Amino acid sequence: MKVAIAxxxxxxxxxTLSTNLASYLAQDHAIVLTDLDVEEPNSGLFIEKTLKYEQKRSRMVPVWESSTCTLCGRCQQVCNFHAVIKLGREIMVFPELCHGCYACSELCPHNALPMQPTPMGTLTASAAGGFDFIESRLDVGQEQAVPLIAQTLAHVDEHYGDEVIKLYDCPPGTSCPVIESIKDADIVILITEPTPFGLHDLSLAVETARKLGKEFAVVINRHGIGDDGVAEYCSREGIKVLAKIPNSRKAAELYSNGELMYPHIPEIAQQLEQVSQYIMGQMNGGEA
Amino acid sequence: MxxxxxxxxxxxxxxxSITASLAYLGADSMVIADCDVDAADMHLLMRPEAVSSEGFTSGVLAVIDQSRCIGCGRxxxxxRYDAIPYRDGQYTVTPxxxxxxxxxxxxxxxGAISMVDQLVGEWYLSTTRTGASxxxxxxxxxxxxxGKLVAKVKNEAKQAAQEQGKQYVLVDGSPGIxxxxVSSLSGADFxxxxxxxxxxxxxxxxRVYQLVKRFQIPAGCIINKADLNGEVAAQIHDFLKNEQIVHIADLPYDEAFTRAMLEGKTIVEVSDNPIGEALSDSWLQIQTILGE
Structure with a gap:
């Protein structure tokens, strides 16, 4: 079961939901939590953990081999991203623009642009309290999050079987990194806050989940701070609201210190139980 | 400019919310650019009315003409993106x-595959209730x-500012790194x-400051909810000092911030509020730094 939290x-x-839910579910289930917000990964700050291993991650980009190049310019012609440019008697490659499609490399008549790995980030795996934690971290200066997210998802699939509940802390927004993160998920849990900004961005996230044909439900965070706009929207659209996490300064303070909330605030544990029951229901529904 | x-x-x-407050304070001295195009929310506070709008095409998408496809699978x-699965007896592109x-x-x-332009979004030039475009x-x-749409929004804002003779372009940037x-930051003065x-x-x-440093742009910092955690706030103060980042303001934790948003207002429009005063002072500091 793959659960994307977006x-x-x-x-x-x-x-907050990813880390608290992982810890809560780990009391009874095998869990792996993966932080896919590779630009600004934060889940690790809330988890006490012991490092199991660390892997440098790279992606493939072309490198110019001047000795075999005849300067025919085919590479420049076939690159839709302007990542390979012929300049005078030189071929220049701009790795930050390269999408790794291999067209220049494989269509070069003289094999003058072999693909070679270039570093993009680091994946770490840790043992947390009762569950496993995977984090990928994009190197600062790297602009493309998607290749690292894709590799991280593949890594989790390779190392964890179907019996493990896989939770994914996704990046914000609705563009390519989010799509990559949720496209293989069985369920998507959308977390929002009851404010006009929260509602506006939730409606975009709902559109995304619907476009991808995903089973999804909503959790309202900081319940009580805002208005009823989000709750009314969900009831109008027939969207299930799984839980309402109450707003409190205490919750904000626990968060600020990098602490989990549910061990200190019983109401939050109750709300997590509702989310847990939803996930279990979906799992059983899937098997039937 | x-x-x-x-x-x-x-x-x-x-x-x-803070960007919108600065926009309210700067009123018609500026053009506002909402570059958080993924989850653009500034319009909820500025209530823009579109003067013009235009579609934005970027990139292309493969489309297979099934009547010409011979099913070779090449x-x-x-x-490399596994975007052309074989399903129901034919190859089709997953957009x-x-x-x-x-x-x-x-x-x-x-020659059964063509690349067609993709309409990825729409951009608008609007007037707002503060008089700013x-x-x-x-x-x-x-x-x-x-990233490309961000660059487009910024360039259009700059052009509008030049045409209208405005002093500033104020950009609400995107999250992440x-x-x-990167598009939001390129060409910034502060x-x-x-x-x-x-x-x-x-x-x-x-992490994001490592990126700002690469662009060598001078920076200042506003700490929101500054009294939430004294220990972490002190760590931020140290960080700002070490990196020579101007410490513009500490704003207190106050739910008035959210209440203003519920009314579709910026916090500086709510009277008798310490956050509003601190932001007014912030705007003066920023103007002084920019030498205007």
Whole structure:
């Protein structure tokens, strides 16, 4: 079972829900939590953990081999991303623009652009309290999150079987990194806050989940701070609201210190139980 | 004309509310650019009325003409994104997986694949209730190239500012450190970093500042909810000092911030509020730094 925890707007509580839910579910189930917000990974800050291994991750980009190049310019012609440019008697490659399609490399008549790995980030795997934690971290200066997210998802699939519940802390927004993160998920939990910003961005996230044909439901965070806009929207659209995490300064303070909330705030544990029951229901429904 | 970019690394720190407050204070001295095109919210506070709008095409998408396809499968073999699965007896392109590289179209032996322009979003030039023009956009769901749309929004805002003889372009930037943020930062004269004293706020501030440093843009920082956690706030203060980032303001934790948003207002429009005063002072500081 793959559960993606996403939101349109940033800062609505993806990491809070991911880490608290992972720890809560781990009391009874085998869990792996993966932080796919590779640009700004935060889940690890809330988890006490012991490092199991660390892997440098790279992606493939072409490198110019001047000795075999005849400067025919075919590479420049076939690159749709302007990542390979012929300049005078030189071929220049701009790795930050390269999407790794291999066209220049494989269509070069003289094998003058072999693909070679270039570093993009680091994947770490840790043992947390009762569950496993995988994090990928994009190197600062790397602009493309998607290749690292794709590799991280593949890594989790290779190392964890179907009996493990896989939770994914996704990046914010609705563009390519989010799509990559949720496209293989069985269920998507959208977390939002009850404010006009929260509602606007939730409606975008709902559109995304619908476009991908995903089973999804909503969790409202900081319940009580705002208005009823989100709840009314969900009831109008027939969207299931799984839980309402109450707003409190205490919750904000626990968060600020990198602490889990549910061990200190019983109401939050109750709300997590509702999310847990939804996930279990989906799992059983899937088997039937 | 000076360009001020507000970014935060982490989402939900109050970046957009603070940007809208600065926009309210700067009124018609500026053009506003909402470059958080993935989750653009500034319009909820500025209430822009579109004067013009235009579609934004970026990149291309492979489309297979099934009547010409001979089913050889070379396209599927060449595609590194697994975007051309064989299903129900034919090869079809999964649009969300296609990166638009065009490799398949180049090698198809019967020319059955064409690359078509993709409409990825729409951008608007609007007037707002403060008298300032605003350039904003809406990216289609799951669209690629938000970095390019960000660049478009910024360039249009700059052009409008030049035409209208405005002093500033104020940019609400995107979260993260990837291509939309890089696009937001390029060409900026001053960066305002918005953060909060939480372990993740500090972590994300440090990461995004590494990026700002590469661009060698002078920066200042506004700490929202500054009294939430004294220990982490002190760590942020140290970080700002060590990196020579101007410490513009500490804003107290106050739910009035959210209440103003519920009314569709910026916090500076709510009377008798310490946050409003601190932001008025922030705007004066930023103007002084920019030498205006």
């Amino acid at each position: 939101s349109g707007k940033g800062g609505t509580g993806k990491t | 000076k360009e001020i970019v507000v970014i935060s690394g982490k989402g939900g720190t109050g970046k957009t 396209c599927a073999q060449a595609c 969300l997986d296609c990166e638009g590289c065009g490799y398949c179209a180049r090698i198809c032996p019967v 605003m350039v904003h956009a809406r990216l289609g769901i799951g669209a690629e190239n938000s 990837g291509c939309p943020v 960066v305002v970093l918005v953060t909060e004293p939480t372990v993740s706020g500090l972590h994300d501030l440090q």
